[in-house]
Amino acid sequence: MQRIYVTGAAGFIGYHLCELLLAEGFRVHGFDGMTDYYDVTLKRRRLAGLQQREGFGFTEAMLEDHARLAADMAAFKPDAVVHLAAQAGVRYSLEAPRSYLSSNIDGTFNVMEASRDLGVKHLLLASTSSVYGANTEMPYRETDKVDTQVSLYAATKKATEALSHSWAHLWHLPTTCFRFFTVYGPWGRPDMAPFKFTKAILAGDPIDVYGHGNMFRDFTYVTDLVRAIRLLVDAVPERPESPEAVAEGDSLSPVAPWRVVNIGNGEKVALGDFIAAIEAATGREAIRNLMEMQKGDVRATWADNGLLRRLTGYRPETDIRTGMAAFVAWYRDYYRL
Numbered sequence: 001m002q003r004i005y006v007t008g009a010a011g012f013i014g015y016h017l018c019e020l021l022l023a024e025g026f027r028v029h030g031f032d033g034m035t036d037y038y039d040v041t042l043k044r045r046r047l048a049g050l051q052q053r054e055g056f057g058f059t060e061a062m063l064e065d066h067a068r069l070a071a072d073m074a075a076f077k078p079d080a081v082v083h084l085a086a087q088a089g090v091r092y093s094l095e096a097p098r099s100y101l102s103s104n105i106d107g108t109f110n111v112m113e114a115s116r117d118l119g120v121k122h123l124l125l126a127s128t129s130s131v132y133g134a135n136t137e138m139p140y141r142e143t144d145k146v147d148t149q150v151s152l153y154a155a156t157k158k159a160t161e162a163l164s165h166s167w168a169h170l171w172h173l174p175t176t177c178f179r180f181f182t183v184y185g186p187w188g189r190p191d192m193a194p195f196k197f198t199k200a201i202l203a204g205d206p207i208d209v210y211g212h213g214n215m216f217r218d219f220t221y222v223t224d225l226v227r228a229i230r231l232l233v234d235a236v237p238e239r240p241e242s243p244e245a246v247a248e249g250d251s252l253s254p255v256a257p258w259r260v261v262n263i264g265n266g267e268k269v270a271l272g273d274f275i276a277a278i279e280a281a282t283g284r285e286a287i288r289n290l291m292e293m294q295k296g297d298v299r300a301t302w303a304d305n306g307l308l309r310r311l312t313g314y315r316p317e318t319d320i321r322t323g324m325a326a327f328v329a330w331y332r333d334y335y336r337l
Helices: 012-023 040-051 066-076 097-118 152-171 193-203 222-233 271-282 306-312 320-334
Strands: 003-007 027-032 056-060 080-083 122-128 175-180 206-209 258-263 287-290
Touching: 003 012, 003 066, 012 027, 012 040, 012 222, 027 040, 027 066, 040 056, 056 066, 066 097, 080 097, 080 222, 097 122, 097 152, 122 152, 122 222, 152 175, 152 258, 175 222, 193 206, 193 271, 193 320, 206 271, 222 258, 222 306, 258 306, 271 320
Parallel strands: 003 027, 003 080, 027 056, 080 122, 122 175, 175 258, 206 287
Antiparallel strands: none
């Protein structure tokens, strides 16, 4: 595979993935709506860096514009499609729920349709650890039942998993869905805790610590995450000869060339340890404003990344102190602090 189409290319993860693919010699075409959910200037600066690279092309348009998306993909003729574009954020889904339906469901369906029409060799779709919802048995495994989502954002992502499975079955479209676990790193999103906490701590402002700090996350450094995506591009699922042919622990569908894969560090990190990593990197002490959990949030996430290792031989391994030190260094440089 030499030509890869990436939606959400100006986004946090999309930017890092495109950088990696270009460095490895792939032709990459990005697609992004450049929406104002967060600072568009940050997106423009990411995009400007990509546009200086040989082998990169870009189209600015919305996923909901099926005709534009289909024509753009057809002109590029991708071997693989990595669909990262989405309306993100658990909390914002309480304020603007319809945007999640149009972007995450309608937009993803348009990507699936165009991929089917073009006969792409591999469609890869971004999902989220939030689909595990109210599950309490951890670490989360891809073969766990996921029927108890607690936010609309998670519900739309679970819906795209189900939609893509049906398309893989009906049209023999090899599809991999990956579930991300709390991704962070340079060029990150301003609505995420690493960005918000770093900004507040450096300014001497208090940080809102939900769940009174009794929360855990599986923090995944962004360069580890995109390396895993890159390797999964080559791990094309095949329809098994029979349900019995699916190996134990593999999420491969018994009736379709479809699989879901966790991408996480495989380590449950306490919120207090995460804040301590920022304090160490900034040299400042956080002022904690302890609060109740927010609607749609979960107490903990923790990935079993064994399937990723079996498929690619790789697992994320950047620890939270190393990762947050790199993020804080980028933040200070970007904002000239």
